[in-house]
Amino acid sequence: MFLQLDAISKAYDDTPVLRGVSLGVPSGQVAALLGPSGCGKTTLLRVVAGLEQADAGTVRVQGEPIDALPPHQRGFGLMFQDYALFPHLSVAGNVAFGLRMQGLARPAALARVAELLELVGLRGYERRRVYDLSGGERQRVALARTLAPRPRLVMLDEPLAALDRALRERLQDELRSILRAVGVTALYVTHDQAEAFALADVVALLNSGRLEQLGSPEALYRFPASAWAARFLGLSNILEGVWRADGRVETAIGALACRAEGVRPAAGAPATVVIYPDAARPPRPDEAALTGVLLETQFRGRHHRAQLRFPAGAELSFELAEPPGPVGATLSLALDAGGVLALPYPPTTAT
Secondary structure, eight states: OOOEEEEEEEETTTTEEEEEEEEEEEOOOOOEOOOOTTTHHHHHHHHTTTTTTTTTEEETTTEETTTTOGGGTEEEEEEOOTOOTTTTTTTHHHHHHHHHHHHHHHHHHHHHHHHHHHHHHOTTTTBBBBGOOHHHHHHHHHHHHHHHTOOOOEEESSTTTTOHHHHHHHHHHHHHHHHHHHHEEEEEEOHHHHHHHHHOOOEEEEETTTEEEEOOOHHHHOOSSSHHHHHHTTOOOOEEEEOOOOSEEEEETTTEEOOEOOOOOTOOOOOOOOTTTTTOOOOOTTSEEEEEEEEEEOOOOSSSEEEOOOOOOEEEEEEEESSSTTOOOOEEEEEGGGGEEOSSSOOOOOO
């Protein structure tokens, strides 16, 4: 394990911000610190960088504790949301800044600058001033400057947050390709689930200073550890129920067949189920159906988003391939068991 965080805790004015966070990042992987505002993700990044001192816990790199090392001796690169470029320097001057601090000879520094500008798609921009660049171009310059000194760990704090949506989505793919090409280990802070999933090999989901869940993007989405995790990941169809002897869960909308990780509890045990938005489809002639009233429908390009109210009052949203009909219409749907997940019980939500 390249980077290991062991039980990191931090408080400000007796208010806990990090509560015993432990996680590891293998060499060459990108790890996203994901969570809502105030969950502690930026504080955790600053502890790793040495800009904050943890109240308890240890930061290790390749097995060695680095808590006593000042930031400039850790060999890390840090890229902020606002890029923090030097306006009086050219693009090349900005990228070369860390190389000058290392005392690299001018010919080697020029070669490294050219290499990085080629990597980020800015060849020929060496003499330009940073205030003449677009937001996306500034982001690339900041990334090139961060990578130029060959840091052993790159840390990125919401680097795409200031960009418009279309540019942000395009740069996600480019940033992922660049980090993979360099092969550097990276910590990436974001509140955006789609951004974390697009960029990261592993995602650490933080909730109120605790590690709610750690795993690959696919594992988090397919097996959220709690109702809180499911909701944060955009899975809002959550129902409480009771396990039945036949292995289904009795809920307000009926008995549901579902998938579950691990051993199913005994009949009568409480259950929480997540119904994925793409689980619904038209029922077959010989199949029992769920019937609800269409409250709202929106065309989303690749699907129609339909919100339904069921007889017991539950409101659920689904992504349907075909138009569901007019608002107020009665709609019958079947649910694929693979799209209904029984969460672990008791739930593992952080407090």
